[in-house]
Amino acid sequence: MxxxxxxxxxxxxxxxxxxxxxxxxxxxxxxxxxxxxxxxxxxxxxxxxxxxxxxxxxxxxxxxxxxxxxxxxxxxxxxxxxxxxxxxxxxxxxxxxxxxxxxxxxxxxxxxxxxxxxxxxxxxxxxxxxxxxxxxxxxxxxxxxxxxxxxxxxxxxxxxxxxxxxxxKQDYIIKVKTINTIGIGESTLETVLADLIGNQNPTVATYAKEGLVDIKIVAKGHNTERVNFLLDEMVGKISSRISEFIYSYEDEKIEEVIVNKLRRKKIKIAICESCTGGLITSKLTRVPGASEVLERGIVTYSNISKIEEVGVKRSTLERYGAVSKEVALEMARGLYDKTNVDIAVSTTGIAGPTGGSELKPVGLVFMSIVTKDNSYVIKSIFNGDRESIQNRASIKVFDELRKIL
Amino acid sequence: MxxxxxxxxxxxxxxxxxxxxxxxxxxxxxxxxxxxxxxxxxxxxxxxxxxxxxxxxxxxxxxxxxxxxxxxxxxxxxxxxxxxxxxxxxxxxxxxxxxxxxxxxxxxxxxxxxxxxxxxxxxxxxxxxxxxxxxxxxxxxxxxxxxxxxxxxxxxxxxxxxxxxxxxKQDYIIKVKTINTIGIGESTLETVLADLIGNQNPTVATYAKEGLVDIKIVAKGHNTERVNFLLDEMVGKISSRISEFIYSYEDEKIEEVIVNKLRRKKIKIAICESCTGGLITSKLTRVPGASEVLERGIVTYSNISKIEEVGVKRSTLERYGAVSKEVALEMARGLYDKTNVDIAVSTTGIAGPTGGSELKPVGLVFMSIVTKDNSYVIKSIFNGDRESIQNRASIKVFDELRKIL
Missing domain, CATH: 3.40.980.10 (MoaB/Mog-like domain)
Structure with a gap:
């Protein structure tokens, strides 16, 4: 047709x-x-x-x-x-x-x-x-x-x-499988999967969105068994090459995967955001059922709110500046101590367009995650405009959470 | 051509x-x-x-x-x-x-x-x-x-x-002017402007996005004076009919207008969100310069966080439920009292897809705004899916803020 x-x-x-x-x-x-x-x-x-x-x-x-x-x-x-x-x-x-x-x-x-x-x-x-x-x-x-x-x-x-x-709908069977990846660039992915992307049935194609790449596999055939076999075989091949970057085989958003993992494990989370300005919390709360796992979110945009809300020390702010691994860590630690959650997350960075310097350029973001036994700080420099930097930082946080979960 | x-x-x-x-x-x-x-x-x-x-x-x-x-x-x-x-x-x-x-x-x-x-x-x-x-x-x-x-x-x-x-390139001049409106539906707007929408030069057209409608005016002519005259005349006509719904003559986002108004007036704001889950704060922080006016944002998703963060009374939660005008008001009041801001805003509602009842259906949202001299509570029922309800609620809050500012 x-x-x-x-x-x-x-x-x-x-x-x-x-x-x-x-x-x-x-x-x-x-x-x-x-x-x-x-x-x-x-x-x-x-x-x-x-x-x-x-x-x-x-x-x-x-x-x-x-x-x-x-x-x-x-x-x-x-x-x-x-x-x-x-x-x-x-x-x-x-x-x-x-x-x-x-x-x-x-x-x-x-x-x-x-x-x-x-x-x-x-x-x-x-x-x-x-x-x-x-x-x-x-x-x-x-x-x-x-x-x-x-x-x-x-x-x-x-x-x-x-x-x-x-x-x-047509009378032959067509089935699509979408594998969602995070943390691997599209060109790297295309190189690793080059031979598979040339395949006729099933076909394999990649679709990149800021920081995320989806792999779409489409198999055609006249019966379900054959189509499922083709699909499963290809998923297996792809999975064997890049499994550590795959966050879903069900075509989900990364925030859905995070919320559902937290729900299954009955883990409570709280978020303290500076440069991402509420985007991480907002993305999580777009997922139905987020209220079961997200205890609260705090956007500590001013220095005073970092001190009052999550107990960042004035001396740390003065010594290292608000955009520093020390402040990121104190934010997550303070949030963890203040709430009754299992994971506390923080971000602080320079989303731009102004406010950057040679030492701390626009796009620099520190992210921290604190759990009962561990605390992490991740430093990244993201490219793009203000919205893009906020978005890429939120995706990076979700990737780190995924690894921990 | x-x-x-x-x-x-x-x-x-x-x-x-x-x-x-x-x-x-x-x-x-x-x-x-x-x-x-x-x-x-x-x-x-x-x-x-x-x-x-x-x-x-x-x-x-x-x-x-x-x-x-x-x-x-x-x-x-x-x-x-x-x-x-x-x-x-x-x-x-x-x-x-x-x-x-x-x-x-x-x-x-x-x-x-x-x-x-x-x-x-x-x-x-x-x-x-x-x-x-x-x-x-x-x-x-x-x-x-x-x-x-x-x-x-x-x-x-x-x-x-x-x-x-x-x-x-053609040898005549073309100029475009976009007027942004809020709080008026597209069909109402088209009824009010029906005769102008039929106009040939300049042309007038409306473009609706969730809760917002833009009016685009396009004028053509052989010299700048004539084109400017046509444009200004039409802007005047439209403005005289619907001025209270116009939030910008410069094709801006509503959150940009809010942030810039707050900046000009040196007004500090803080947001306490429940059902909107950080979306209002996130939209504001997408605007460059938001850090000058947004003091903090708090997403009080759990009941306990409503009590701890903004001092909502346990008895109010028990008596009226988290989604009530009483809780909305206590959230905004508590946030106002706790911070050093000029305006405190809160939202609480049912974004769905589940959690609704006959008395409190999915889409019901209470919004409160507290300033030095006044406090407001607005009740709305929004249509659509979870994302849409969150988005429409955020736009309603911006509309109310615009009226107050």
Whole structure:
């Protein structure tokens, strides 16, 4: 099946937002064995919508539209698709209920423009939107399939995975395994796995995100046993070469792995952050269940808060400066002593863009971890802008925690 | 001039990399007065290349291709474009020299495949690549202009700005103004501004992100005075209708505005977060200069930490529960009393996915702000998943802070 992804949105065409939906859908379609041939983007414009729909119908079997299902007058994807295909629209009671329910929950009045969203093409399948107001649509039109999904990435992804995938899945088996690594660079990884990356089935590819690299293995076949065998064999090969850098075989975020390990081992943790400014705590608390393991977090941004909150000595601050291994250690030690946790973590560094010196450049970060029996201090120098330095430091902390756990 | 951006690259079509080139070019083209109508992406494939070139020639005046100019056999953009247009290629001496020179500088041997890169379409303009091996091409073909640029973003951007912009720049001026709003929904905003959104010059459009809506105004004209006048007039109209929701006329993040206001007024702030788990503190500390105003942040995730850190009474926790206006207020009050800040902020709520009840549903958040003279408690119910609830709560807090400041 040949697929085309069509993004509708003036903000995409003007370059105001990055088209992450297309990227997401491409990956997902490919994983279920569907060949994506074209990405097309246009603004919310009836003439262009009609034009790309007609081109798409000629050359692709599956057209996935994202965007233009909102309540306002410039949202017209559904209307133009129906008009072009000659399909009438009718009020869908279930969709209307959902939208009313949505506004009820928020305790907000529903504007009359939202009712427009409940009109769906006759005979089409209604794709329920559980977290927004725009329902999706699945249309079979001769040999073509047309899917309309809302633009907000979370709504789009949820609806695509829950409702669209079962409708379009191919009859041969494709399985994907993602191995998550930490602490190894992408080029090193590619060198170590060079022969495997050249493989045909399963294929192996690497995807780098700040400080983390994912390895995606995709196996195809006509029966489950064969596909599982191919996958397991490849996982084994990769694992034997780089096992110490693998933190998950389940495609998880590093903070999820940390929170779940802590939960399983019933270990309590507390975090004292300076340069990372709450990012480590915030990442941990994004994981459901974090409240079982995270006892507290403290962002000791001022010197006085380092003294008051975690008992850093004034003399240590004066002698070594706030960005020093001594202060990092006293922060973690003080936090450990003050709370009833098993692990205390601290960070102090220079996130920039200013505040660096020759001796203590922007990007210098000290991290400390204190447990009942041990205490560690790690020094790193990270590259990039303020956000990047904060992010890389948080990932480094998670990597160190992983090793300890 | 109507433009189309065509990205050629298997890695884009597979979703392995985000298509940032198209995003970059869209913004730049639009700023120099060129209307981008289409984004198209395909893999490196001769049939598809020919197809999209032919479609592009029919509907667009300017086609900008990126990618597929490399030395390997799957790089074929230049070859297929020339073949389709019936243009011969010839060895360009300058391009050949450049490539040789490039390898000399790197002290690497030049592979024979690189010579292929020095063959350019006859009569076309050679666009010099100062940081890579693939030269760019500018072709005038009847009334159409076709630009071929390499895929690596840095090479593409440098060559586009230095060589392509002067060749395609329009002789009128275009200026953009972004107004950032908070606390008003996109559909309400569109109703209030409906007549202005229908305007031709300047155009007005809204862009919603979780809890925030940006208004973008674009004015065109033949001289600066006229364009500025149009822009100022429209800003005045919008401002007169919704001034209380506008937090910036400079396209800033809300947390930047808060940090900068606090800096200007020399106001110190401290944050005590429960359900937002450090997100508010983390967002503030992403802003350079946050250390001047943020005294500390405390994530009191456990009940005991609420008692120990900010003096919440055990009886209040028992009587009203951790998620209550009483606890929110005691958190902010306790933080205010303990620190030497001018404003103390707290949040407590249920971020989900579990932990909700009929009386206290997932999404319920209490926020409190305590200053020298006043104390506020705000109750909200937010929609969405855990991350979304945390994010919307953080934006609500920034909105309340903005009103107080």
């Amino acid at each position: 040949k697929a085309e992804i069509i993004s509708v949105g003036t903000e995409i065409i003007l370059g105001n937002i990055l088209n992450t939906n297309t990227n997401y859908l491409s990956k997902k379609l490919w994983e279920i064995g569907i060949d994506v041939l074209y990405h097309t983007s246009i603004k919310d414009d009836p003439k262009l919508l009609k034009e790309v729909l007609n081109i798409g119908l000629e050359r692709s079997d599956l057209l996935i539209f994202t965007g233009g299902l909102g309540p306002t007058s410039d949202d017209m994807t559904k209307e133009i698709v129906c008009k072009t295909l000659g399909i009438e629209m009718e009020l869908n009671k279930r969709a209307e209920e959902d939208i009313k329910e949505y506004f009820n929950r928020l305790n907000k009045p529903m504007t009359y423009t939202n009712i427009k969203q409940a009109y769906l093409p006759k005979g089409a399948k209604h794709l329920i939107n559980e977290i927004g107001t725009a329902p999706g649509v699945y249309i079979e039109y001769g040999s073509r399939r047309i899917v309309l999904l809302p633009g907000p990435p979370k709504e789009m992804a949820l609806m695509f995975n829950k409702y669209v995938v079962p409708l379009i | 109507k433009a189309e951006i065509i990205s050629v690259g298997t890695e884009i079509i597979l979703g392995n990399i985000l298509n940032t080139n198209t995003n970059y070019l869209s913004k730049k083209l639009w700023e120099i007065g060129i209307d981008v109508l289409y984004h198209t992406s395909i893999k490196d494939d001769p049939k598809l290349l020919k197809e999209v070139l032919n479609i592009g020639l029919e509907r667009s005046d300017l086609l900008i291709f990126t990618g597929g100019l490399g030395p390997t056999s799957d790089d074929m953009t230049k070859e297929i474009v020339c073949k389709t247009l019936g243009i011969e290629m010839e060895l360009n001496k300058r391009a050949e020299e450049d490539i040789k020179e490039y390898f000399n500088r790197l002290n690497k041997p030049m592979t024979y495949t690189n010579i292929k890169q020095a063959y350019l379409p006859k009569g076309a303009k050679h666009l010099i690549n100062e940081i890579g091996t693939a030269p760019g091409v500018y072709i005038e073909y009847g009334s159409r202009r076709i630009v071929l640029l390499p895929g690596p973003p840095k090479e593409m951007a440098l060559m586009f700005n230095k060589y392509v912009v002067p060749l395609i």
